[in-house]
Amino acid sequence: MPLSAEQQAEIDEQRSTPTPTLRSVAPGMEQHLYKAAPVLDHGFVRVIDYMGDDAAICQAARVSYGRGTKSVQNDEGLIRYLMRHWHSTPFEMCEIKLHVKLPVFVARQWIRHRTANVNEYSARYSILDREFYIPAPEHINAQSVVNNQGRGGVLEGGEAARVLDILKADSSRCYDNYEAMISQDGQDGLARELARMNLPANVYTQWYWKVDLHNLFHFLRLRADAHAQYEIRVYAEAICAMVADWVPAAYGAFEDYRLGGATMSGRALECIKKMLAGEEVTQETSGMSKGEWREFQGILNDPA
Numbered sequence: 244m245p246l247s248a249e250q251q252a253e254i255d256e257q258r259s260t261p262t263p264t265l266r267s268v269a270p271g272m273e274q275h276l277y278k279a280a281p282v283l284d285h286g287f288v289r290v291i292d293y294m295g296d297d298a299a300i301c302q303a304a305r306v307s308y309g310r311g312t313k314s315v316q317n318d319e320g321l322i323r324y325l326m327r328h329w330h331s332t333p334f335e336m337c338e339i340k341l342h343v344k345l346p347v348f349v350a351r352q353w354i355r356h357r358t359a360n361v362n363e364y365s366a367r368y369s370i371l372d373r374e375f376y377i378p379a380p381e382h383i384n385a386q387s388v389v390n391n392q393g394r395g396g397v398l399e400g401g402e403a404a405r406v407l408d409i410l411k412a413d414s415s416r417c418y419d420n421y422e423a424m425i426s427q428d429g430q431d432g433l434a435r436e437l438a439r440m441n442l443p444a445n446v447y448t449q450w451y452w453k454v455d456l457h458n459l460f461h462f463l464r465l466r467a468d469a470h471a472q473y474e475i476r477v478y479a480e481a482i483c484a485m486v487a488d489w490v491p492a493a494y495g496a497f498e499d500y501r502l503g504g505a506t507m508s509g510r511a512l513e514c515i516k517k518m519l520a521g522e523e524v525t526q527e528t529s530g531m532s533k534g535e536w537r538e539f540q541g542i543l544n545d546p547a
């Protein structure tokens with residue numbers, strides 16, 4: 244169960260007692276506020292608080308451009324201009340605070356994004372729940388043969404069953420031993436901060452994660468990408484859905500220029516110019532390595 248009964252009661256309570264405010268609110272985000280979007284088997288992501296909206300981005304941009312914004316009158320046009328030209332600070336005027344429940348191995352990837360503020364559940368202070376990420380059968384894959392940092396085809400039949408059995412048995416045994424070590428029945432009991440080291444990386448943790456919109460877009464660009472590991476990508480996709488409702492114009496620009504767009508090298512652009520002029524270009528004549536050429540072909544065939 245992603246949410247405990249206490250957490251659900253807290254959410255219901257928070258949503259049932261709205262308070263008036265003079266601050267501007269984003270109606271799309273109000274729909275999400277406090278609610279948990281389930282992710283993976285026991286995880287979730289939910290918005291605890293937010294600040295700003297599309298208008299806040301434009302307001303900040305107009306401070307810097309002043310009269311110059313006459314040429315980009317409407318807000319959506321201005322936001323697209325800012326995104327296109329990497330004028331990022333107006334996006335930093337919006338902030339979001341998320342409560343995330345996620346497996347520790349996903350948290351290790353997530354925490355690499357240093358431009359957020361984090362407060363994590365203390366497994367020194369509290370006892371971790373008996374909750375482990377066990378992939379759904381369709382997400383038990385073989386090692387990829389083309390990408391050392393990825394997965395290939397789905398494991399079938401007996402092999403998939405054997406892997407799932409190992410994951411479940413090890414998780415269960417580790418947790419049994421964790422409980423046995425911290426237990427004070429007839430013994431002193433090992434400190435929680437030490438006993439936790441025996442738990443596997445698929446155990447769930449929780450944290451509050453606060454970040455501004457510019458850095459959130461950077462996170463989403465990397466983690467909602469098809470190359471990101473599935474287990475973090477699903478969190479990024481859940482956040483994308485919230486951000487699309489929160490700041491529709493900014494998210495639309497992000498989706499177009501970053502998620503749907505592509506960065507090309509000078510050599511790649513030269514190749515495109517030659518192709519448009521009717522010239523045949525091959526990997527050998529492109530000046531690109533085999534890997535670059537493969538990625539270039541990928542962009543031409545499917546920019547997303």
Ligand SMILES: Cc1cc2nc3c(=O)[nH]c(=O)nc-3n(C[C@H](O)[C@H](O)[C@H](O)COP(=O)(O)OP(=O)(O)OC[C@H]3O[C@@H](n4cnc5c(N)ncnc54)[C@H](O)[C@@H]3O)c2cc1C
Nearest residue numbers: 352354355356357358359392458461462465466470471472
């Ligand atoms: C598909 C994929 C595979 C990866 N594989 C690996 C891997 O094998 N091993 C591994 O260790 N990591 C790996 N990473 C993590 C990656 O290298 C980055 O650490 C992570 O994506 C965070 O990116 P970031 O530093 O740009 O983000 P943030 O930490 O959020 O920083 C955002 C930006 O702020 C600036 N910034 C922040 N802190 C500093 C600083 N101290 N100094 C200078 N500039 C700073 C940079 O411009 C940075 O781009 C992988 C990431 C992805 C998406």
